[in-house]
Amino acid sequence: MTNTVATKDRIIDAATLLVSEKGYLGATTREIASRAGVTELTLFRHFGSKERLFEALLGRQMFLPRLKEIMPKVDALSYEEGLQVIGEGFLLSLKERKPLIKIMHSEVNHYPDKVRKIYNQLIDATREVLKDYFAGLQKKKVLRAFGPDMAAKAFLGMLFSYFRTEEIMRGVDITRGGRLSRDVRELVDLFVNGTASRNGAKRRHS
Amino acid sequence: MTNTVATKDRIIDAATLLVSEKGYLGATTREIASRAGVTELTLFRHFGSKERLFEALLGRQMFLPRLKEIMPKVDALSYEEGLQVIGEGFLLSLKERKPLIKIMHSEVNHYPDKVRKIYNQLIDATREVLKDYFAGLQKKKVLRAFGPDMAAKAFLGMLFSYFRTEEIMRGVDITRGGRLSRDVRELVDLFVNGTASRNGAKRRHS
DNA sequence: GTCATATGTAAGTAACTACTTACATACCTC
DNA sequence: GAGGTATGTAAGTAGTTACTTACATATGAC
Structure with a gap:
């Protein structure tokens, strides 16, 4: 043999x-x-x-969620810098698994159970780590009160949609030309600071 | 005939x-x-x-982007309430087009040009409307400075991923039991107010 | 009532696909 | 060199699929 x-x-x-x-x-x-x-x-x-x-x-395909491994490094960074590292890492690991991601998208109906299992290992596991990260920072009052689970969904959802739009639908290579870092930075800024103006005038307008 | x-x-x-x-x-x-x-x-x-x-x-499938029609109503609402209406409307229209969304996901490789065209009509058109909405509110200082295009991508991306996860991957009906409004509210809150604590202590921790 | 139009029934074809069977060959181990 | 293991060549099978041909039937317009 x-x-x-x-x-x-x-x-x-x-x-x-x-x-x-x-x-x-x-x-x-x-x-x-x-x-x-x-x-x-x-x-x-x-x-x-x-x-x-x-x-x-x-x-x-086994997804030892690689995010878990980089979390110690992330914990040493500021919140924004940490999210940046997490975001870039997530997108790069999606890119590595691109064929599998495409199969997941196309073959959900053909093999629902197995595909969902893969999906869980890939996305949900990452979400759990992120959720704990948020919860930890909330205890330290670095983050305000919000549902850490939905927040993790939101953050990864932004990134996942970004990946799907650019890499899968448009066929663009997101790793070229520093686009990745720049775009993630913009998304992280939105996620950290929100969109409302800072002076609290968020009630009504016109 | x-x-x-x-x-x-x-x-x-x-x-x-x-x-x-x-x-x-x-x-x-x-x-x-x-x-x-x-x-x-x-x-x-x-x-x-x-x-x-x-x-x-x-x-x-022709997508007269229905979002355009509800924008007048949205303009009369507060920012948060407006986003709520936009978000729910977007999810409901995704739900209506669910078969087509699934086809888009599975058949990108089979018919790249036509599928991408549909994708553009469905997503990008909506994104344009949202982008203009943001830009308008930024002029009025209701919103802080940020890239309105990436913000539109982020908001719709959150919602789209939510839809894909629940409806397509998990087979859950998002319109049942008031879940839709509640979850959108949570996402809108994150998008409006961000995640950092309000006292500006967003630099370092540990 | 005639004619065009839309649909049906029945039978078939050529191409392709997953999968099989029978037999040969190369290589490694002992 | 005997025998096991992994692979190849060649031929074939049964089933399915998109698509076709020939002929019949119903219906509405004029």
């Missing part, structure tokens, strides 16, 4: 890319095998069926 | 629903015709091919 593991992985990689481009039905076993540099027969010998290959593809 | 228009519309409606459930490849012409209550042959007589039916499906 020299390179059997490598073969299996190459097939899964090819499948991940192809399914993310053409969808589960559009990605044929023949083309997946061809892109992996193996025969169709080899694909079936490894996975038995297309469906099981797809399950393996979904199952291989 | 008694009910020829009705037939064509029924086919498009059936196709919209089926494609949103199973994707373009997963929705067979036979099942579409069956759901529309016609023969497969009738479908092909009307549209010539599955591809052209799909184009018709996408083309039929």
